[in-house]
Amino acid sequence: GAVVSQHPSWVICKSGTSVKIECRSLDFQATTMFWYRQFPKQSLMLMATSNEGSKATYEQGVEKDKFLINHASLTLSTLTVTSAHPEDSSFYICSAREPKGAGELFFGEGSRLTVL
Amino acid sequence: AQSVTQPDIHITVSEGASLELRCNYSYGATPYLFWYVQSPGQGLQLLLKYFSGDTLVQGIKGFEAEFKRSQSSFNLRKPSVHWSDAAEYFCAVGEYNFNKFYFGSGTKLNVKP
Numbered sequence: 001g002a003v004v005s006q007h008p009s010w011v012i013c014k015s016g017t018s019v020k021i022e023c024r025s026l027d028f029q030a031t032t033m034f035w036y037r038q039f040p041k042q043s044l045m046l047m048a049t050s051n052e053g054s055k056a057t058y059e060q061g062v063e064k065d066k067f068l069i070n071h072a073s074l075t076l077s078t079l080t081v082t083s084a085h086p087e088d089s090s091f092y093i094c095s096a097r098e099p100k101g102a103g104e105l106f107f108g109e110g111s112r113l114t115v116l
Numbered sequence: 117a118q119s120v121t122q123p124d125i126h127i128t129v130s131e132g133a134s135l136e137l138r139c140n141y142s143y144g145a146t147p148y149l150f151w152y153v154q155s156p157g158q159g160l161q162l163l164l165k166y167f168s169g170d171t172l173v174q175g176i177k178g179f180e181a182e183f184k185r186s187q188s189s190f191n192l193r194k195p196s197v198h199w200s201d202a203a204e205y206f207c208a209v210g211e212y213n214f215n216k217f218y219f220g221s222g223t224k225l226n227v228k229p
Contacts, residue, residue: 004159006159034217041224042221042222043206043219043220043221043222044160044206044219046216046217049216091157093159093160095160105150105160105162105210105217106162107152107159107160107161108159109158109159110157110158110159112157
């Protein structure tokens with residue numbers, strides 16, 4: 001199947017700093033990528049849909065200025081958590097849909113963010 | 117509104133025993149259904165999917181699932197569980213254009229030796 005890679009896998013930062021997480025589709029072009037947040041022992045919550053060359057579409061309740069998404073190329077989307085606070089600590093997962101495939105999502109390995 | 121329900125939060129089975137994880141969905145149109153597995157600290161891996169046709173679908177690692185429209189269910193089964201199957205399992209419904217996926221709350225599977 002298609003491969004989606006996230007970097008970094010783990011990041012620890014101080015409160016007030018910004019953190020960037022990258023999501024790459026390694027062997028296919030993804031016009032659309034999705035960013036999810038997963039709280040401990042809970043399911044995935046869709047944060048936003050990242051569209052190549054245009055603005056991301058955010059889900060209700062997700063702060064656009066807090067979670068900046070940039071989909072600058074067909075293989076890369078980035079999520080920047082700005083002015084991070086401890087409550088932003090979470091597991092962030094990206095996914096992409098292979099255009100030629102049967103529609104399933106391929107997920108990255110996830111990025112564990114801890115804000116001190 | 118679309119929703120996915122996984123009624124079992126935790127399930128413990130003995131190694132070698134059979135397994136069934138329940139999934140019920142609410143969706144207005146023909147659903148596209150998926151099961152994913154997540155190991156601790158990892159992303160999600162697709163086990164199997166149903167789009168149309170045969171309602172019994174086979175997936176990887178010996179898993180299968182059966183779509184029952186009358187019951188709005190898509191339960192995951194495995195005849196004989198292995199210790200390496202211990203993980204969290206998520207059922208998901210995808211919209212017809214695959215632009216949105218709705219995930220259940222997950223079922224954590226523990227396997228006793």
